[in-house]
Amino acid sequence: xxxxxxxxxxxxxxxxxxxxxxxxxxxxxxxxxxxxxxxxxxxxxxxxxxxxxxxxxxxxxxxxxxxxxxxxxxxxxxxxxxxxxxxxxxxxxxxxxxxxxxxxxxxxxxxxxxxxxxxxxxxxxxxxxxxxxxxxxxxxxxxxxxxxxxxxxxxxxxxxxxxxxxxxxxxxxxxxxxxxxxxxxxxxxxxxxxxxxxxxxxx
Amino acid sequence: xxxxxxxxxxxxxxxxxxxxxxxxxxxxxxxxxxxxxxxxxxxxxxxxxxxxxxxxxxxxxxxxxxxxxxxxxxxxxxxxxxxxxxxxxxxxxxxxxxx
Numbered sequence: 001x002x003x004x005x006x007x008x009x010x011x012x013x014x015x016x017x018x019x020x021x022x023x024x025x026x027x028x029x030x031x032x033x034x035x036x037x038x039x040x041x042x043x044x045x046x047x048x049x050x051x052x053x054x055x056x057x058x059x060x061x062x063x064x065x066x067x068x069x070x071x072x073x074x075x076x077x078x079x080x081x082x083x084x085x086x087x088x089x090x091x092x093x094x095x096x097x098x099x100x101x102x103x104x105x106x107x108x109x110x111x112x113x114x115x116x117x118x119x120x121x122x123x124x125x126x127x128x129x130x131x132x133x134x135x136x137x138x139x140x141x142x143x144x145x146x147x148x149x150x151x152x153x154x155x156x157x158x159x160x161x162x163x164x165x166x167x168x169x170x171x172x173x174x175x176x177x178x179x180x181x182x183x184x185x186x187x188x189x190x191x192x193x194x195x196x197x198x199x200x201x202x203x
Numbered sequence: 204x205x206x207x208x209x210x211x212x213x214x215x216x217x218x219x220x221x222x223x224x225x226x227x228x229x230x231x232x233x234x235x236x237x238x239x240x241x242x243x244x245x246x247x248x249x250x251x252x253x254x255x256x257x258x259x260x261x262x263x264x265x266x267x268x269x270x271x272x273x274x275x276x277x278x279x280x281x282x283x284x285x286x287x288x289x290x291x292x293x294x295x296x297x298x299x300x301x302x
Contacts (some may be wrong), residue, residue, distance in 0.1 A: 001297065002297075003297065003301045005292050006297050006298055007298055009215075009221060009294055010295065010298065012218060012221055012222065013221060013225045013291060013294075014225075014226035016221075016222045016226050016241065017226070017228060017229045017244075019227050019241060020225070020226040020229060020230055020233070020237075020241050021229040021230055080227050095240060098240070099237060128210075168225070176217070
C-alpha cells in the first residue's frame with residue numbers, strides 16, 4: 001500500500017518535470033509529411049533539370065522555379081508542423097502556446113534563420129555549391145539546440161543532418177541527393193519512428 | 204531503512220505541493236498562472252499550498268514589475284532543492300528495496 005503511494009509520487013514528479021520543461025506536442029505525422037513534401041519537391045526539380053550537377057544560373061527561370069519549390073516545401077512543412085502540434089495538444093488538453101513552446105521555437109529558429117540568411121547571401125554571391133551543405137548544417141544545429149526543450153531523440157536527428165552537411169560540403173554539386181536523403185528520407189523515417197513510439201499507442 | 208524513511212518529507216505528501224516542487228526543480232522561475240495551468244487547480248487551492256511551501260522556506264516569492272503590471276514568480280530555494288532531492292532519492296530507494 002505504502003509502496004504504491006511512493007510509486008505514484010515518483011510518477012507524478014516525473015510527469016510534472018517533463019510537462020513543465022518540454023514541448024512534447026510535436027507529432028510524428030508532421031515529420032512524415034514534411035519528408036514527403038521534400039521528396040515531391042526534389043522529384044520535380046530532378047525531372048526538370050537534364051543535368052542538375054551543372055551549376056544553376058542566377059536569375060534564370062530555372063533558378064526561380066527551384067527557389068519557389070524550396071520555399072513552398074518549407075512553408076508547407078512549417079504549417080503542417082503547427083497544425084499537427086495544435087491538434088496533439090488539444091487532444092492532451094494542453095495549451096500549445098506557453099513558455100516552453102516559445103523557448104522551443106526560439107531555440108529552433110535562431111540557428112535556422114541564421115543559416116537561411118547565410119544561404120541567401122551565398123546565393124547572391126553566386127556560390128550555389130555551398131547552399132545545400134549550409135542549410136543541412138544549420139538545420140541540424142537548430143534541431144540539436146531545440147532538443148533540450150522537446151524529445152531528447154530530436155538531438156540524434158540533428159546530428160544526422162550535421163554529418164550529412166559536412167559530407168555534402170566535401171562533395172559540392174550533389175546537394176540535391178543530400179537534400180533528398182536528409183529532408184526527405186530521414187524526416188519520413190524519423191517521423192514514423194516518433195509516431196510509433198509516442199503517438200500510435202496513445203490513441 | 205530508518206534513515207531512508209526520515210528523508211521522506213511530510214510537506215511533499217500532497218499532489219499539489221509535490222507538483223509545485225517538481226516544476227520548480229527544473230524551471231528557474233515560474234509565475235502563478237503557469238503553475239495553475241500545469242497543475243490544473245483553483246486559485247485558492249494553489250495559493251494555500253504555495254503558502255505552506257513558503258513557510259517551510261522551500262520556495263521564494265519574487266515580486267517585480269513588467270512595465271506597469273506586477274508579476275509574481277516562484278523559485279525553489281537551495282534548502283527546498285536539497286530537501287526535495289533527498290525526498291526523491293528516498294522514494295527511489297524505497298521502491299527499489301521493496302522489489
